[in-house]
Amino acid sequence: YTPAQIRNGATAVPFDITLQNCIRVRNIETKLMSNKVGSVSKELLANTLTGNNAAKGVGVLIEGLKNTKSAQMVLKPNDSTSVYKDYETEDDTTGGIYPDKGNGTSQPLHFQATLKQDGNIAIEPGNFKATSTFQVTYP
Numbered sequence: 001y002t003p004a005q006i007r008n009g010a011t012a013v014p015f016d017i018t019l020q021n022c023i024r025v026r027n028i029e030t031k032l033m034s035n036k037v038g039s040v041s042k043e044l045l046a047n048t049l050t051g052n053n054a055a056k057g058v059g060v061l062i063e064g065l066k067n068t069k070s071a072q073m074v075l076k077p078n079d080s081t082s083v084y085k086d087y088e089t090e091d092d093t094t095g096g097i098y099p100d101k102g103n104g105t106s107q108p109l110h111f112q113a114t115l116k117q118d119g120n121i122a123i124e125p126g127n128f129k130a131t132s133t134f135q136v137t138y139p
Contacts, residue, residue, distance in 0.1 A: 001115055003123035006058055012112040014065070017134060020106045025138050028086040030109060032062055032075040034132040040119025043076045045130035055126035059118045062132070065110040075111075077132060084109070109136075 001010045019028070037059070038044035044059025064084030066072045076082035088107050117123055 012114040034077040038118040055128040056124040057121035
């Protein structure tokens, strides 16, 4: 993306995390953790690269897409109240026994990532890499 494309709204990139071999899972909660967030916009994952070739003034916004339990929402890194919820929709026919009676169920979690300007910091083109951990629990 060019700086102008980012300022004017870069295209979101959809991605899924698919939970597999789930036994007796119903409620699913996902939080986002990261060691590096935006300088101004704390909801962004910041560039972990440094030096002259590193992009500056941008970060990645992660959103959970709408499902039966959650509206589309921003997953704010390191915010315990920012929880994307979903519900296992596939019936578990194993009787809760794994692996003797089957493989359990699978459930895709739908997200999108968008490159955004970090507040009003000037965008400088360059290489970009962001990392995070998706913390998934079954309350």
